[in-house]
Each structure stands twice: as structure tokens, then as C-alpha cells.
Amino acid sequence: QKEVEQDPGPLSVPEGAIVSLNCTYSNSAFQYFMWYRQYSRKGPELLMYTYSSGNKEDGRFTAQVDKSSKYISLFIRDSQPSDSATYLCAMRYNQAGTALIFGKGTTLSVSS
């Protein structure tokens, strides 16, 4: 079992839909949880960051961490065609010397 599992999709939704993207993980030592967004032919960029459990909201985006279930989610409200991209979850241990572990990424397409 990989440390981080993410359904690659693809996921296609109409403009205005609510999108839910999810990752599960196996190692309870993960403390930092991130979502990166990657547009076609570009490098990933940090979208949301959460430490430990709880929710974090930024505009149309909400990141949620459920450590008891080892499950993280990214919700996009009122999705727009400009949200079409690949979304990668990432996480790391609570140690200064560790690197990020990424999920495979979910490809999202929002049609107008």
C-alpha cells in the first residue's frame, strides 16, 4: 500500500458545480497537509496548506483534514473553467528534515 492514495480521475463537472477531491494516507505521523494545483505544461503550485486536523477556507476553496480517518479533502465551490487542472495532495511528517510525499494527482475539467 502506498503511503498516499489519490484517485487520478479524470473528473469532469459543469461550471458552478461543487467539486470534492480526496486523498487517503496510511501513516499517522503525517502532520502537514497540502494541496498543489498544476496547470498543463506548468509546475505544481501550492494552493492550500493545513497543519494537523481541521478545516481551512480560502475563497472558493476549503481544505479539510480528518486525522482519525486518515483522509483529506479539497472542496471547490462554484467551480470555474479556470479551475481545470491537476490537483495533487501532499503531506509530510512533523520533522524538519523530511520531504513531501505526493499523491498521484486528480485531473479536473470544468466545462462552461
Place this chain on the structure above:
Amino acid sequence: DADVTQTPRNRITKTGKRIMLECSQTKGHDRMYWYRQDPGLGLRLIYYSFDVKDINKGEISDGYSVSRQAQAKFSLSLESAIPNQTALYFCATSDMGEGITGELFFGEGSRLTVL
């Protein structure tokens, strides 16, 4: 100019050739990374370096080597390229220290095709 610059952006080569991918950064970060991205496999860590004298293997280091020439430069070499090393390669940097999120800043990628 981009903060993390990768060269070349695209390269086609033949099996057995030696290839070097270069990365330079102007962000002043100590930590640098090389990832490869394959369809259906996501981003996988090849090597990472936390300072000029520190080199660490990642998940998939076999067949690759790296050199940290300076704080701002980190190169990835394929000594004898093989077709299954065809992929999109990303260099990334991050800041260090407790309390820092460890956010990675990526370059635009180097697409390598090995025939």
C-alpha cells in the same frame, strides 16, 4: 524571470547517452529537489539536498545521480539513459527551519524522451 529555472525544457536522446538536466534558483532557498512525473504515477522524488554538502536519495534514485554545485544550482544526471526514464522532470526548492511549511516551489519542468 522565473525563480526556479530548468534547462533544457525539452530533450530527445537515444538509449545509452548521458544526459544532464540543470536547475538554478534565485529564491535563496537551501533545499533543492528533483522529481519525475509520469502519467498515472504522480510525482516521485529522485534526490534531494538540504545544503551544498548534503545529498539524499529519494524514492527512485536508481539510474540517476545529482550534483549540488552551489546553493543555487542542482543538476540531475542520467549516466546511461534508458527508455523508461522518459518522463517530465521537475526541480523544486524550499525554505528550511521549524515552523516553515516546507512549501515547494517548482520549475516549469524538463520533458525528456529516451528513444
